[in-house]
Amino acid sequence: xxxxxxxxxxxxxxxxxxxxxxxxxxxxxxxxxxxxxxxxxxxxxxxxxxxxxxxxxxxxxxxxxxxxxxxxxxxxxxxxxxxxxxxxxxxxxxxxxxxxxxxxxxxxxxxxxxxxxxxxxxxxxxxxxxxxxxxxxxxxxxxxxxxxxxxxxxxxxxxxxxxxxxxxxxxxxxxxxxxxxxxxxxxxxxxxxxxxxxxxxxxxxx
Amino acid sequence: xxxxxxxxxxxxxxxxxxxxxxxxxxxxxxxxxxxxxxxxxxxxxxxxxxxxxxxxxxxxxxxxxxxxxxxxxxxxxxxxxxxxxxxxxxxxxxxxxxxxxxxxxxxxxxxxxxxxxxxxxxxxxxxxxxxxxxxxxxxxxxxxxxxxxxxxxxxxxxxxxxxxxxxxxxxxxxxxxxxxxxxxxxxxxxxxxxxxxxxxxxxxxx
Numbered sequence: 001x002x003x004x005x006x007x008x009x010x011x012x013x014x015x016x017x018x019x020x021x022x023x024x025x026x027x028x029x030x031x032x033x034x035x036x037x038x039x040x041x042x043x044x045x046x047x048x049x050x051x052x053x054x055x056x057x058x059x060x061x062x063x064x065x066x067x068x069x070x071x072x073x074x075x076x077x078x079x080x081x082x083x084x085x086x087x088x089x090x091x092x093x094x095x096x097x098x099x100x101x102x103x104x105x106x107x108x109x110x111x112x113x114x115x116x117x118x119x120x121x122x123x124x125x126x127x128x129x130x131x132x133x134x135x136x137x138x139x140x141x142x143x144x145x146x147x148x149x150x151x152x153x154x155x156x157x158x159x160x161x162x163x164x165x166x167x168x169x170x171x172x173x174x175x176x177x178x179x180x181x182x183x184x185x186x187x188x189x190x191x192x193x194x195x196x197x198x199x200x201x202x203x204x205x206x
Numbered sequence: 207x208x209x210x211x212x213x214x215x216x217x218x219x220x221x222x223x224x225x226x227x228x229x230x231x232x233x234x235x236x237x238x239x240x241x242x243x244x245x246x247x248x249x250x251x252x253x254x255x256x257x258x259x260x261x262x263x264x265x266x267x268x269x270x271x272x273x274x275x276x277x278x279x280x281x282x283x284x285x286x287x288x289x290x291x292x293x294x295x296x297x298x299x300x301x302x303x304x305x306x307x308x309x310x311x312x313x314x315x316x317x318x319x320x321x322x323x324x325x326x327x328x329x330x331x332x333x334x335x336x337x338x339x340x341x342x343x344x345x346x347x348x349x350x351x352x353x354x355x356x357x358x359x360x361x362x363x364x365x366x367x368x369x370x371x372x373x374x375x376x377x378x379x380x381x382x383x384x385x386x387x388x389x390x391x392x393x394x395x396x397x398x399x400x401x402x403x404x405x406x407x408x409x410x411x412x
Contacts, residue, residue: 201208
C-alpha cells in the first residue's frame with residue numbers, strides 16, 4: 001500500500017522530533033503528547049498510527065523505539081537509496097552539508113556541476129563529477145534521486161538530462177517549476193516564495 | 207482584503223517565472239501559457255487574476271509588465287520590510303546568500319548568532335549581532351521578519367526571544383515545529399522531510 005503524501009510527511013516529522021528531543025530514551029509517549037510536539041490534533045496522530053498498523057496501549061501510549069523502527073521500515077524500506085546533488089553553488093553546497101548523513105538510508109554519493117574547477121574534486125566529502133558524465137554515472141552508481149540546486153536558467157535542461165539518465169525522484173530547489181513523466185516523483189520547494197508569503201502576511205500583523 | 211495563502215504562493219511564482227524567463231520583454235501572455243509555465247490549469251490562472259482584479263484582453267492576453275506591477279503592489283505592498291537571519295551556520299549562510307537581494311522590498315539587514323567569532327563582523331555583506339542584543343536591535347532596526355536557521359536544539363528558545371522582541375513573521379527552516387501567537391505569521395519548511403518524502407515515493411518508481 002502506498003501511503004498518502006501528508007502521512008509520509010507527518011511520519012518523517014514524528015520520527016525526527018522523537019529522536020531530536022530524546023523521547024527514545026523516555027520509553028513511552030501518549031498520542032496527545034506526540035500531537036503537541038508537532039502541533040496537530042491527537043486524533044490525527046491516532047489516525048496515522050492506525051493507518052500504519054501501529055498500536056499503543058491505553059495506559060502507557062506508544063512505545064517510542066518500536067514506533068521509530070516502524071517508521072524506519074516504512075519510509076526507508078530498509079534499503080539504501082543513492083542520491084546525487086546537482087549544482088554546487090552556494091545553495092548546493094549548503095544543502096549537501098545539511099542533508100548528508102541525516103538519514104543512513106539516503107546516501108549522497110555524488111554531485112554534478114559544469115564548472116571545471118569543481119569537477120573531479122571532492123566537495124564537502126562527496127566526489128564532484130561533470131554533468132556531461134551524468135548519463136553514464138547515474139546508471140553505474142545506481143543513483144535514484146537527485147537534489148536540484150542549479151541556476152534557474154538551466155533547471156529545465158538539467159532535469160531532462162537527469163530523467164534521461166534514469167533518475168526516479170527529484171527534489172527541486174530551483175525557482176522554476178518542472179514537468180516530469182509519471183514514473184518520476186517530483187517534490188518542489190521555492191524558498192523565495194516562502195519568504196514572500198511570510199512578508200505578505202506579516203504586513204497584517206502590525 | 208487578505209488573499210488566501212495558495213493565491214499568494216501562485217502570484218509569487220507567476221512573477222518569478224515571468225521575470226526569469228524574460229516574458230517581461232515579450233509584451234503579452236495568454237492564461238494558458240502562464241498556466242503551462244507553472245503547471246497548473248488556465249482556469250486557475252483566470253480565477254487568480256479575477257481575484258486580484260486584473261483583466262487581460264481576449265485577443266492578446268495579459269500585459270506582462272502591468273501584471274508584474276500588480277503583483278508587486280500586492281505582495282510587496284510598496285513598503286520595504288526588514289528581515290533578520292538568525293543562526294549563521296552552513297545553512298544560515300547559504301540562505302543569506304541565496305535570499306538577499308532577491309526582492310528589493312525585503313531587506314536582510316541583520317543576522318544574529320551566539321558565536322563570538324561571528325558577532326560584530328560582516329557575514330555575506332550583512333552585519334552579525336549577538337542574539338543577546340536581539341531584543342534591543344530588532345526594535346531599533348525595525349525588523350519584522352526572521353528567517354530561522356539555528357540548530358534544532360535551540361529553535362524553540364530562540365523563537366521565543368524573537369517573538370518577545372517584536373518579530374511578526376517567521377520562516378522556520380529548522381526541523382522543530384514551532385508554536386507562535388496568533389499575531390505572528392509562521393511558515394515552516396523542513397528539507398529533510400522533503401527528501402525523505404521523495405525517497406519514499408521513489409521506491410515505487412523502479
